[in-house]
Amino acid sequence: MASTESQPRFGQSVKGLLSDKVGSCSGDVIALTRQVLKGSRSQELLGQAARNMVIQEDAILHSEDSLRKMSIITTHLQYQQEAIQKNVEHSKNLQDQLRHLLK
Amino acid sequence: MNRGKMAATGEEAAAMDSISRVPPAHPTVLSLGGKSEPRGETSEISTEDQVVPAPKKPPGNSDSGVETAEEAVEPAEPDINQLCTDMFDKMAVFLQGELTGTCEDYRLLENMNKLTSLKYMEMKDISINISRNLLDLNHKYASLQPYLDQINQIEEQVSSLEQAAYKLDTYSKKLEAKFKKLEKR
Numbered sequence: 001m002a003s004t005e006s007q008p009r010f011g012q013s014v015k016g017l018l019s020d021k022v023g024s025c026s027g028d029v030i031a032l033t034r035q036v037l038k039g040s041r042s043q044e045l046l047g048q049a050a051r052n053m054v055i056q057e058d059a060i061l062h063s064e065d066s067l068r069k070m071s072i073i074t075t076h077l078q079y080q081q082e083a084i085q086k087n088v089e090h091s092k093n094l095q096d097q098l099r100h101l102l103k
Numbered sequence: 104m105n106r107g108k109m110a111a112t113g114e115e116a117a118a119m120d121s122i123s124r125v126p127p128a129h130p131t132v133l134s135l136g137g138k139s140e141p142r143g144e145t146s147e148i149s150t151e152d153q154v155v156p157a158p159k160k161p162p163g164n165s166d167s168g169v170e171t172a173e174e175a176v177e178p179a180e181p182d183i184n185q186l187c188t189d190m191f192d193k194m195a196v197f198l199q200g201e202l203t204g205t206c207e208d209y210r211l212l213e214n215m216n217k218l219t220s221l222k223y224m225e226m227k228d229i230s231i232n233i234s235r236n237l238l239d240l241n242h243k244y245a246s247l248q249p250y251l252d253q254i255n256q257i258e259e260q261v262s263s264l265e266q267a268a269y270k271l272d273t274y275s276k277k278l279e280a281k282f283k284k285l286e287k288r
Contacts, residue, residue, distance in 0.1 A: 088250035
C-alpha cells in the first residue's frame with residue numbers, strides 16, 4: 001500500500017507531494033488546535049469571569065470601607081461606655097444626699 | 104540518462120519510501136495509481152528531466168518476465184534533518200503560543216481570586232473584632248442598667264425637690280406679704 005501511495009501525480013515529484021502533504025498536515029494541526037480552543041469557549045467564559053470580578057471589586061472595596069468605619073465607631077462606643085462607667089459610680093452618693101434632703 | 108539517475112542505493116530508497124508513505128486519511132492523494140496494483144509490478148515513468156519515483160521492487164522478489172526498475176531518488180539534502188527539526192520546533196512553539204493565551208487567562212483569574220480571598224479574609228477578621236467588641240459593649244451596657252435606673256430615680260427625686268422648692272418659695276412669699284400687712288396695721 002505504501003508503494004502505491006507514493007506513485008506521483010502526473011507532473012509532480014514525490015518531493016513536491018511530500019512538501020504539500022507536510023504543509024496540509026501542518027495546516028490541519030493548526031486548524032484542529034484553533035477549533036478545540038474555539039469549541040471550548042474558554043476565552044469568552046474567562047473574559048466574562050474577569051469582567052464580573054472587576055465589577056464586583058467596587059462593591060468589595062465599599063464593603064471593606066464600611067467595615068472599617070464600623071470598627072472605628074465601635075471603638076468610640078467603648079470609650080463612651082468607659083466614661084459613663086466612671087461617672088455613674090457617683091450616682092449612689094447623689095441618691096443618698098437627695099434622700100436626706102427630701103426627708 | 105534517467106537510468107543513471109536511478110542508481111540509488113537501497114538504503115536511500117528505503118528512506119525515501121518511508122518518508123513518502125501517505126496516511127490513508129486523504130484518499131485524493133492516495134488515488135494515484137490504484138490501490139490494487141501489486142507491489143511487484145513496475146512502471147517506468149519518465150517525465151522530462153525530473154526524477155520520478157517508481158514502486159520499489161524488493162530485492163528478494165524474483166518475478167520472471169516482469170520489468171523492474173529501481174526507485175529513482177534524488178540525493179537527500181544534507182540539512183533536511185535540520186529543516187525538519189526546525190519545522191517541528193516552530194510548530195511546537197506556535198501551538199504552545201496558542202495554548203498559552205488560555206493559560207494566561209486562567210492565571211489572571213487565579214491571581215484575582217487569590218487577591219479577593221485575601222481581601223475577604225481581612226474583612227472577616229475586622230468583622231470578628233467588631234462582633235466581639237459589640238458583644239462586650241452589650242454586656243457592659245447591661246451591667247450599667249441599675250445605674251441608669253438610679254439616674255432615673257435621681258431625676259424623679261430632683262423634679263419632686265424642685266416642686267417642693269417652688270411650693271416653699273410660694274409659701275414664703277405669702278408669709279412675707281402677710282407679715283407686711285400686719286406690720287402696716
